[in-house]
Amino acid sequence: MGAxxxxxxxxxxxxxxxxxxxxxxxxxxxxxxxxxxxxxEAGLEWTISQGTGVKGSFTMADGRxxxxxxxxxxxxxxxxxxxxxxxxxxxxxxxxxxxAAVCPVDCCVPDPDHxxxxxxxxxxxxxxxx
Ligand code: SF4
Ligand code: SF4
Numbered sequence: 001m002g003a004x005x006x007x008x009x010x011x012x013x014x015x016x017x018x019x020x021x022x023x024x025x026x027x028x029x030x031x032x033x034x035x036x037x038x039x040x041e042a043g044l045e046w047t048i049s050q051g052t053g054v055k056g057s058f059t060m061a062d063g064r065x066x067x068x069x070x071x072x073x074x075x076x077x078x079x080x081x082x083x084x085x086x087x088x089x090x091x092x093x094x095x096x097x098x099x100a101a102v103c104p105v106d107c108c109v110p111d112p113d114h115x116x117x118x119x120x121x122x123x124x125x126x127x128x129x130x
Contacts, residue, residue, distance in 0.1 A: 017087045019111035024079035030099035038086035045071040052128040060085050084114045091121040
């Protein structure tokens with residue numbers, strides 16, 4: 001019973017992007033750990049090109065094609081946030097999400113609104129680091 005429950009948790013952790021909850025204390029520890037520069041301080045605009053190898057256009061998860069240098073509005077003005085289109089759950093770099101590993105208040109958690117397969121995450125990693 002216990003082992004089956006644990007297995008379910010592991011599977012869930014490997015098919016969802018990560019989101020930062022409003023429990024975040026804005027310590028900044030996670031931001032430098034992200035291999036994709038997907039983490040931003042509250043209130044900052046973000047681009048696909050920042051901290052990645054992307055130049056020219058980039059296809060987002062919803063199919064939109066955007067300019068890599070296009071500036072997007074902050075996702076949160078209160079706490080640090082993760083850009084879903086830049087998060088690969090650290091696939092291809094680390095065994096586990098690095099933001100979650102360093103967060104002192106455990107507020108980097110799987111995002112049920114962004115369920116993605118390992119293949120999709122790996123493809124994003126390849127496209128972000130050409
Ligand atoms: S899971 Fe990895 S890629 Fe995603 S935001 Fe956290 S550190 Fe970045
Ligand atoms: S490490 Fe955790 S508490 Fe600190 S900024 Fe990142 S998400 Fe917020």
